[in-house]
Amino acid sequence: MLVEIAHFALAMALGLSLVQMIIPVWGVRRNDIALARVGEPAAIGVFVLLLFAFGVLMYAYAVSDFSVQNVAENSHSAKPMIYKLTGTWGNHEGSMLLWVLIMALFGALVALARTSLPDRLRAGTLAAQASVTVAFLLFILFTSNPFNRLDPAPPEGNDLNPLLQDLGLAIHPPLLYVGYVGFSITYAFAIAALIDGRIDAVWARAVRPWTLVAWIFLTLGISMGSYWAYYELGWGGRWLWDPVANASLMPWLAGTALIHSTIVMEKRDSLKVWTILLAILTFSLSLLGTFLVRSGVLTSVHTFATDPSRGLFILIILMLFIGGSLALFAWRAPMLRQGGLFAPVSREGALVINNLFLAAACATVFIGTLYPLALEGLTGAKISVGPPFFNATFLPLLIPLLLLLPFGQSMAWKRGDLLGTAQRLGVAIGIGILATVGIFAATYGGPVAAPLGIGLGVFLIASALWDLGERIIGRASGARAIWSRAVGLPRSAYGSALAHAGVGVTVIGIAATAWATEDIAVMKPGDRMTNGGTAIVLQQVFPRTGPNFRELVGRFRIEIDGKERGDIESTKRTFITRNNMQTTEAGIRTFGVSQVYVSLGEIQPDGSVGVRMYTKPLMLLIWIGSLIMGLGGALSITDRRFRVAAPAKARSPKGPQGSAGGPTPQPAE
Amino acid sequence: MLIWIIFAAITGACVIAVLWPLGRQSPRPVVSADARAMYEAQLHDIARDLDRGVISSADAELARAEVARRLIRAAREIDPASDVINEVTYRRRRAASAIILSTIPLVALSLYGAKGSPQMPAKPLAARLSTDPANIDLAVALSRVETHLQLNPTDGRGWEILAPIYLRTGRYDDAARAYANAAIHLGSTMERLVDVGEARVLAASGVVTADARAAFVEAGKLGPLNPKGVYYLAIARDQDGDRAGAIADLKALLASAPPDAGWSEMVSERIAVLEGKTPTPPTGADAVATLPPAERMTAIRGMVDGLAARLAAQGGSAEEWGRLVRARAVLGDKAAAQDALLRARIALAADPAGRASVETIARDSGLEVAP
Structure with a gap:
């Protein structure tokens, strides 16, 4: 019964979101505080309902209720409890539910932020955000319902993709989603400001903490995802310039530009139009990333299941929100009051340069990611845009940016x-x-x-x-x-x-x-592989049984500069619950901030194993x-x-300390 | 029933929460008083910084002037006419209340009504396993044992438990493999190898294949064969063309049977078939044929019911529908046969040729086929 109540709560969240989308706008237009305030309890209600729905789904995973289709398709009773729980968002439906849950969380926080936000802005923001929530709730209810039931319930579940059965799943997606979805709030702020036609330093100050929160989580999410890929995929790399990684990098670059441009807007009341545009673009790029990853346009470990109807739905959402907001921007932006002027060589100027470089870098990634897809769609030709392209285009933009950074600061x-x-x-x-x-x-x-x-x-x-x-x-x-x-x-x-x-x-x-090294050898127990001062000796190869897998373990002893430094284990796992799919668990030992990385390869008929050893100086x-x-x-x-609102010590022609051109004691960001 | 009360409670709570702000007769319009507050706080901070000596008095003056300019601009944007609450306001709020009161339940109930399954209970795995052994969910138990054995393939005892379950559910190949695994990990005995052989026979629809025979022969080397082994070797002999020898072996087996042996009847029936006294059952070499008559009928009915359930659930080819109709008719269940025909005609609505073939079969089976 809980599952059904959760399903009802999900439908109810859509009803409330509709109210949250419509009534506050009416209130703002008619200057009626009571109507404008309706968005607040609605936003909190949506969050409570979605939290309940998500909690129930998680519970269904915990108790292996295979009468829930989503659980049956993505869980297995033999799976360790932690992966049962994290498996809740290790699939398309559950992760979309997490997505709207986080969106609702931000909405509820905005609703509760009574002291720091002007009424009109809060009402408009809640309404704009609700429109995004409505679209995603419709998407979930009609194409990706996590509460579909199976009758009769299958005896056992399909289990989760073994690559996802890792602690990384507990960390990477929630962080990344808070980042992605956090930018929906800045987007909503921008839309509210455009509709209301009022954009000033108050706006910039109100938006800034939300942007920072989203940016922090996106930064951590991307970085943890990269570390996860590094140790789980067994290839010892960290960034492949693959479209999925790029999909998260683009909003990060735009978001980084945004947190810098809001500083200028807050301090100097200028760069308004650009800041609004960036806020719109950042979330649009988040949406685009979702579309690329979830529609089946790209196939990767993130895709889960491809279903054309989902792709179409997300495409419609994408066009509606990106197209709609850009149209609104084109219509309203020219009416914005321009702010203060500044010389090219100044903190503002430096921040503009920062923005230019970041935007250009973002555009580079955008082209490198979408051009092959567009080309394939139009002509059927498959081309691969990989590291060479990005090294040749992205790095030349990034290096001057980094060189100039301290000057601006x-x-x-x-x-x-x-x-x-x-x-x-x-x-x-x-x-x-x-x-x-x-x-x-x-x-x-x-x-x-x-x-x-x-x-x-x-x-x-x-x-x-x-x-x-x-x-x-x-x-x-x-x-x-x-x-x-x-x-x-x-x-x-x-x-x-x-x-x-x-x-x-x-x-x-x-x-x-x-300076990283890579060595490959076929080893038998007792064999030694050496690179520089680092050596590994294969001790033994033996089988072991886990909760839902069997594995072949290779145990190595590490010697650094002739001294024994403990053991390292790399394994090849066979997940019997998932058609005997194999994964490689790399063995990693950390010495300071450097790492030794050992990965098992093919097992030869004569009992010897292929082994890769990487040394990764300063990798961490x-x-x-x-x-x-x-x-x-x-x-x-x-x-x-x-x-608490505090000073913007602006318009002081010189640094307040009086030292000509000296640094001001102001926050530099 | 309870679930609908809960739905009603949730709906009520949501509607009340959203209507709450409308009920409060706040006279305050939406103005940017907050902006004023922010700039006033800024002025206050400038004064504080000046006191602490963080900024010079000249800079503080400049900053104050700037903040004041912004404050004046913000104050100018506030619309003084919006403070009024009048009849229009009340009418607007009543309209909003009506929208809220209708939208929320309507959206939630219609969407849930279209997609939900309110009558369906939760089925957590623990509950499905802990029901009393009499009506345990066999499929769940089976998959548990299977998972266990995939992880611990050397657990011979587990294989021995699993094998008869496979046999009973008609997964003969799996049963043969399970028996063989049990023999490998627990040691080969005559009984285990005979079981391997029997499962192989059943997998081959009752034919004693070379593989199956090898198992029986191997079993014979480990000790005197049990009746089951003797029986199957006799069938093998008949397959080789030595019908007389087969009959002799079976008769010897029958003679050695203890009076309460459950299998005597089956053996004597087989002898009758071999001697030509009973016609070979129409299912021919089917594994079902080796069962005693009562069990055979049950088994056949079970298979037909299974086919019916599968066709009802997933649909099927015209050939399968035809088979179902004929089987129902042959089993003498006229009503079920007519029902199967009706379902077949609905299912094959888009396939006139297939429908015609099913109708022909129905007519041949003595059913009434309405035009």
Whole structure:
């Protein structure tokens, strides 16, 4: 009966969403607070109903109720409990339900954010967001209903794709969805502002924390997905430039541009039109990603099941929301009041450059992802756009962006001083060059580009810290003064410094992959494989039985520089519950931030096994860097000006400290 | 019934929650008073920063002027005429209430009504397994054992439990494999190998194949064959053309039967068939033929019922429908046969040739076929 109540709750959520979509707009148009306020209980109600529905679905998975078609198709009674639970969203229907649940969560949060949002904006935002919820609820109810029943119930389920039976499923999709769906709120804010025709610093300030939340989760979601692919797919890579990865990268690039442009809008009341457009584009790219992954246009581990009717439905949603919002934008944007002016060389100018590069990079990925699909659709020709394309187009856009980043970060608002900024960054530049030269000398004969990359990363970190240090220490003298300035510095300043340093850490990790090694050998117990100072010795190969799989385990001993450093196990699993599908579980051991990665290959008839050994120096920095970025974003959200409205110390022609062209004590983001 | 009460409660709760703001007679229009509050807070912060010495007084003046400009602009945008609550407002709110009251239940009930299955109970696996052994969900139990054996293929005891279940459900190949696995992991005995042989015979529709015979011969080497083994080897002998020898073997078997042996009847029937006293059953070499008559009828009816259920659920070819109609008629169940014919004509509405062939079969079977 619970399942049926959940199904009813899902239908009820659609009814409430319709009310949430229509009544508040009416209230705003007629200036009637009571009608405008209807959106709030509706949004909270939708969230409660969907939370209940999702909880029941999860419960059905937990107790293996195979009379629910979705459970029968994606679960198995022998599966460990954790994967039964995470399997709730390891399939199309369940993941769409999670998607609308998170959307409803954001809606409920907006409804509850009574103090930080103007009434009109909140009502409009809730209505705009409800329209997206309505579309997705219709999609779920008509093409992907997770509460379809089976009678008679099958005795056993189909089990989940073994690649998804991993802790990564518990982490990656929810994070990514919070990111994707979080941008639906900024989209809704933009639509509400366009309809109301009122876009100002208040809007930018209201939107900014939501954008940051979405951005943080998207950053973490992408990064965790990349780590998951790295250890689960057994190929030791981290980013394939495959369309599915690109689908999540595009909204990230646009979202990164958005959080930077809202700063300009909030501080200087300019870049309004562009910011609105970015807000629309970011969520449109999220929708596009959903379409690409779910419609069956692309086939991957994310596709789950292809069903043309779903693809068509998502395509209609896509056209409705992207087309509709862009049309609204074209109609209303020219009426927006233009904001303050600024010189090309200034913090604003730097942020515009940041936006230009990010948008161009995003466009590059967009073309590289969609062109092959369009070509195949039109002419049937299959071409593959892979790393060579992106290395040739994406990197040239990204490298200047990263080189310019520290300059923008320490430039003054409105009118900056390029030379002065460069002088202040001298130390950081010096450290970067020193790192490059030092590493180049130490690894002479190795890859040439890698030391440059490391130098860039070091430069980014050094300049972020230097800039922060200068703001704190500056001309202050004495520990007391320094302490008071350190406390007085807004948290968003620390946040931005941290986030930019995180970019540097990630850059170092990526650059260091040039030194990664890969060795392949056929080994028998007792055999040894060596690369540089790292060696593995195959101890034994033996079978083992898991809850729903059997596996062949290869146990290796690691020796680094002649010293034993423990064991490592890589296995080949055969999932008997899923047509004996095989997966490879790589063995990974971490030493500091470097890793040794061992993966079992083919088993030969004579008992020897194919083995791949990778050494991955500094590999973990890639993901640690993204964690630092996320942490920086989180710090920025806790900045007090988002909790209580606080000063935008604008229009001061010089830095308030009076030092000509000196850094302002303002949040830099 | 309970479920509808719950649905009604949910609907009521949602409607009341949404109507709540409409009931409050708030006179406040939607204005951006919040903007005013924000700018006022900004002014306050500037004063505070000035006190702490974070900004100079000149900068504070400039910042104040800027905030004040924005504040004035925001204040100008507020529409003073919107503070009025009048008859129009009330009428508007009543209309909104009517929309809410109708939309929410209508959407929820119509969508759920179209897609839901309110009468269907939940079926968590634990409940399906813990019912008393008499009416345990056999399919669930079977798949549990299967999963267990796939993970632990060397559990001979498990194979031995599984094999007869396969046999009973007509999965003879699987049964043969299961018996063979039991023999491998528990050790070959005469009985186990005879069971392997029997399953192979049944899989081959009653023909003692070379594989099956090898199993019986192998079993014979491990000890004196049990009656089942002797019986099947006799059938094999008949297949080889030695009917007299087969009859002699069966008669010897019958003679050695203890008085309460359940299989004596089956053996004597077989002897009668071999001696030509009883016509060979029409199902010919079907495995069913080796069953005693009462069981045979049950088995045949079971198979026909299975076919009927499958055709009703998934549909089927004209040939299958024809087979069902004929089987029903042959079993003497006129009403069921007519019903099968009716269903066949509906199912084959788009296939005139197939429908005609089923109708021909029905006429040949003595059914009335309306034009």
